[in-house]
Amino acid sequence: MDFYYRKQQWKLFLLLFAVLIGMGSLWYTNQLVKILAIEEQKKVRLWAEATKRLADPQIINQDLDFLLDVITNNETIPVMWVDQNETIITTRNLDSVRISNPEYLKNQLEKMKSENDPILMDLGDGVRNYIYYRNSTLLTKLAYYPYFQLGVIILFVLVAYFAFSESRKAEQNQVWVGLSKETAHQLGTPTSALMAWTELIKEKYPDKKMINELEKDVSRLEKITERFSKIGSKPALKRENIIQILKDTIEYLKSRTPGQIQYQLIYDENDIPIPLNSSLFEWVIENVCKNSTDAMDGSGIIQIFVKDNTQVLYIDVHDSGKGIPKSKFKTIFKPGYTTKKRGWGLGLTLAERIIEQYHSGKIFVHQSDQEKGTTIRIVLKK
Numbered sequence: 001m002d003f004y005y006r007k008q009q010w011k012l013f014l015l016l017f018a019v020l021i022g023m024g025s026l027w028y029t030n031q032l033v034k035i036l037a038i039e040e041q042k043k044v045r046l047w048a049e050a051t052k053r054l055a056d057p058q059i060i061n062q063d064l065d066f067l068l069d070v071i072t073n074n075e076t077i078p079v080m081w082v083d084q085n086e087t088i089i090t091t092r093n094l095d096s097v098r099i100s101n102p103e104y105l106k107n108q109l110e111k112m113k114s115e116n117d118p119i120l121m122d123l124g125d126g127v128r129n130y131i132y133y134r135n136s137t138l139l140t141k142l143a144y145y146p147y148f149q150l151g152v153i154i155l156f157v158l159v160a161y162f163a164f165s166e167s168r169k170a171e172q173n174q175v176w177v178g179l180s181k182e183t184a185h186q187l188g189t190p191t192s193a194l195m196a197w198t199e200l201i202k203e204k205y206p207d208k209k210m211i212n213e214l215e216k217d218v219s220r221l222e223k224i225t226e227r228f229s230k231i232g233s234k235p236a237l238k239r240e241n242i243i244q245i246l247k248d249t250i251e252y253l254k255s256r257t258p259g260q261i262q263y264q265l266i267y268d269e270n271d272i273p274i275p276l277n278s279s280l281f282e283w284v285i286e287n288v289c290k291n292s293t294d295a296m297d298g299s300g301i302i303q304i305f306v307k308d309n310t311q312v313l314y315i316d317v318h319d320s321g322k323g324i325p326k327s328k329f330k331t332i333f334k335p336g337y338t339t340k341k342r343g344w345g346l347g348l349t350l351a352e353r354i355i356e357q358y359h360s361g362k363i364f365v366h367q368s369d370q371e372k373g374t375t376i377r378i379v380l381k382k
Helices: 002-054 061-073 102-115 137-204 210-231 242-254 278-295 347-358
Strands: 079-082 088-092 119-124 127-133 238-241 261-266 273-276 300-308 312-319 362-369 373-381
Touching: 002 119, 002 127, 002 137, 079 102, 088 102, 102 127, 137 210, 210 278, 210 347, 238 242, 242 261, 242 273, 242 278, 242 300, 242 312, 273 373, 278 300, 278 312, 278 347, 278 373, 347 362
Parallel strands: 261 300
Antiparallel strands: 079 088, 079 127, 119 127, 238 273, 300 312, 312 373, 362 373
8 A cells, every 4th residue: 555655665764864864963073073183183292392392401481381381281181202112201191090000001002002193202313202192081072972872862762662652552452442342332233133033034934944044144243243342352262173163264265255266274183272262263264365365366275284383383374376575564464455446454454463462473474476376374372
């Protein structure tokens, strides 16, 4: 349906928009970090030059005050001044408690080497010293800030999405319950009347064969009413033989589908007890098989495979129809999705609700091919 296609397109658009915002934020912050890094490098060069000139014996008092201000104003950038043999001459803005530890100084020097290229100090007569430095704490925090910001935003969006999603599901459940109860109520009254009229007709015409068919149809209406009433509440599960239930369902479907449709039930054991609500489970199989019949255009084979595992039971409903595109594997279970002109698109939605919410199982498209048909898999806990 166009509705679900547009919904998917909107999700992709919003995701792309969010990615662009995130990338833009990272790019802008990285540009700021680069500018600040250049400014910090200038400050280190100025600090190094001031320290170098401070050792000049010909310096005058006015210049001395200025150089001392330059040196003491560096309170953020960690700096190490070493000679050609990497013997430490002086440091600035390192941990005052650990600065006496040689191992700590060695580690700090290695970190500075990995972060920035050293500043060369040519003292003349072939004597060279080097100024190593690290980025300030502020610059480091700024570099990581956009990642932290994006993480908080993503966390907020995810929490909000799941909260709204759960709220929407709760509203949908209320709609399902209300619709099911109302449908059961509306069907219940005329069905009861039909049952009464059937009994009266049977008394007057006891030998008419049509009475048997009428009773079957009325019984069917009664079962449909029961199903809708169970959808509106938590149904009870009883251990029942799933093979017998499948056999009964197939017999019913044979009389309600074209003669060109063949059914095959393939299983290893005759008796496989499993917790079920038989009435609702029959409804699931009917809905899946009716969709298979539509996909085969009234002619083909529907095979139902029952595979018994240790903890779960697999039921594969395979048809020889035209297949389902991979992009629609999940969409076919959405309310309102249908390829028929007059379809309601609720059959597989009801099947999913019955299996997953009432039986704690799974139902999904196991595989599909345009030439080989489609397999719907139902997984039930034993």
